[in-house]
Amino acid sequence: MxxxxxxxxxxxxxxxxDDSHYDRLRRSMVWNQLVPQRDPRIIVxxxxxxxxxxxxxxxxxxxxxxxxxxxGHSWVGFSLCEDSLLIDLGRLKNVSxxxxxxxxxxxxxxxxxxxxxxxxxxxxxxxxxxCPSVPMSGFLLAGGIGWNFNDWGPSCFSIEAARVVTAxxxxxxxxxxxxxxxxxxxxxxxxxxxxxxxxxxxxxFPAPGAIATSNYxxxxxxxxxxxxxxxxxxxxxPSHLELTIFLxxxxxxxxxxxxxxxxxxxxxxxxxFAESADEAASTLRLLECPLAGDCLMKEANLPTPIETLHDxxxxxxxxxxxxxxxxxxxxxxxxxAASRLFIEAPSVKSTELCAFITGGMPSPLLDCAFSMGGDAxxxxxxxxxxxxxxxxxxxxxxxxxxxxxEYARGHYIAESDIVTDPSRAERSFAKSTWQRLQAxxxxxxxxxxxxxxxxxx
Numbered sequence: 001m002x003x004x005x006x007x008x009x010x011x012x013x014x015x016x017x018d019d020s021h022y023d024r025l026r027r028s029m030v031w032n033q034l035v036p037q038r039d040p041r042i043i044v045x046x047x048x049x050x051x052x053x054x055x056x057x058x059x060x061x062x063x064x065x066x067x068x069x070x071x072g073h074s075w076v077g078f079s080l081c082e083d084s085l086l087i088d089l090g091r092l093k094n095v096s097x098x099x100x101x102x103x104x105x106x107x108x109x110x111x112x113x114x115x116x117x118x119x120x121x122x123x124x125x126x127x128x129x130x131c132p133s134v135p136m137s138g139f140l141l142a143g144g145i146g147w148n149f150n151d152w153g154p155s156c157f158s159i160e161a162a163r164v165v166t167a168x169x170x171x172x173x174x175x176x177x178x179x180x181x182x183x184x185x186x187x188x189x190x191x192x193x194x195x196x197x198x199x200x201x202x203x204x205f206p207a208p209g210a211i212a213t214s215n216y217x218x219x220x221x222x223x224x225x226x227x228x229x230x231x232x233x234x235x236x237x238p239s240h241l242e243l244t245i246f247l248x249x250x251x252x253x254x255x256x257x258x259x260x261x262x263x264x265x266x267x268x269x270x271x272x273f274a275e276s277a278d279e280a281a282s283t284l285r286l287l288e289c290p291l292a293g294d295c296l297m298k299e300a301n302l303p304t305p306i307e308t309l310h311d312x313x314x315x316x317x318x319x320x321x322x323x324x325x326x327x328x329x330x331x332x333x334x335x336x337a338a339s340r341l342f343i344e345a346p347s348v349k350s351t352e353l354c355a356f357i358t359g360g361m362p363s364p365l366l367d368c369a370f371s372m373g374g375d376a377x378x379x380x381x382x383x384x385x386x387x388x389x390x391x392x393x394x395x396x397x398x399x400x401x402x403x404x405x406e407y408a409r410g411h412y413i414a415e416s417d418i419v420t421d422p423s424r425a426e427r428s429f430a431k432s433t434w435q436r437l438q439a440x441x442x443x444x445x446x447x448x449x450x451x452x453x454x455x456x457x
């Protein structure tokens with residue numbers, strides 16, 4: 001294989017496994033410090049869209065598998081595939097806004113924080129990721145459960161068009177009018193997608209007049225009761241109120257009150273995306289619950305623009321992570337199962353969160369690949385720093401997830417371990433959607449040029 005041919009066709013850096021800096025670059029392709037030992041043969045850091053086209057054509061000409069890195073935030077390292085040509089889109093970060101039309105054209109690697117900052121300056125908004133460092137590409141492709149998702153919808157619902165490099169090396173536009181079935185797949189296929197998205201056109205929203213948050217801290221033992229209360233009231237709450245229950249380390253000010261539970265607490269958090277400060281305050285008052293007498297600490301009606309929410313939800317990159325999810329219609333039971341094991345977590349930095357679907361009856365899902373849901377989305381995250389603690393944290397995380405799996409009706413493919421358990425990929429979609437995805441993959445990638453991220457082992 002003559003790499004000079006590839007270099008002559010591609011604008012961007014090309015690294016092979018023979019280069020001295022290869023392993024450093026390989027590890028940097030994954031944001032998680034728990035980097036899998038899978039070795040691409042070639043890494044192409046594309047500088048522009050044409051470089052992506054040429055890299056796909058080169059791989060096809062030389063019978064190589066292609067993997068894609070949108071920004072590297074996949075905790076299981078989907079982009080690292082053995083003996084592949086890895087196309088890194090990390091340099092593609094352009095953003096173009098049309099304030100009057102309320103649309104944005106973005107490249108894949110722009111982060112949620114950077115995109116939100118651009119939008120805020122124009123008094124616009126979008127359901128960007130909760131974590132500020134999440135790049136938009138993988139987030140959008142996997143559905144996008146972002147800020148104010150109950151009201152604005154999953155982010156993929158707002159994809160109006162996409163530019164896609166297909167397995168035959170062609171660049172096409174996917175929209176409602178052209179290549180509509182490709183757009184259907186872009187809206188939620190996640191790592192099951194069979195192409196490279198180099199650009200998204202997004203529908204935007206007017207910025208809320210006020211965003212505010214209230215937090216209520218309770219003893220960990222009340223997790224199931226709080227989950228039951230939240231499940232009963234969630235559908236009665238307005239959709240612009242984001243309601244979440246966290247199991248996590250308590251703030252230092254109430255740590256002594258949580259000493260019996262290793263300093264861990266159960267936190268009810270609500271964020272209102274409202275037209276005015278008065279509306280936000282009145283919305284947050286709906287979070288007063290029958291267990292208020294057991295509340296250890298209350299933080300009421302704190303002004304929290306998305307920039308502040310990003311600061312509060314920033315995940316330190318120097319940590320090691322294991323994450324898994326489930327959609328459930330039994331959030332109280334899932335929280336009870338988790339709380340029994342949470343007290344045994346090897347790391348107090350680990351968290352469990354349960355995000356409830358608020359509003360009236362759920363709206364019909366847009367006809368798109370994103371097709372799984374429930375009354376709540378549960379995310380269990382193990383987070384630690386030392387390699388010596390890998391086994392203990394992995395064992396605890398597996399046990400905690402297993403204890404909740406009986407309450408799962410499906411999974412959120414963006415944050416489920418579909419490498420260790422590939423069946424979780426299929427359970428992240430409605431049955432008919434999964435079948436359609438497989439049929440489209442055979443149509444658009446009949447030779448299997450693109451790696452299936454759930455068949456990496």
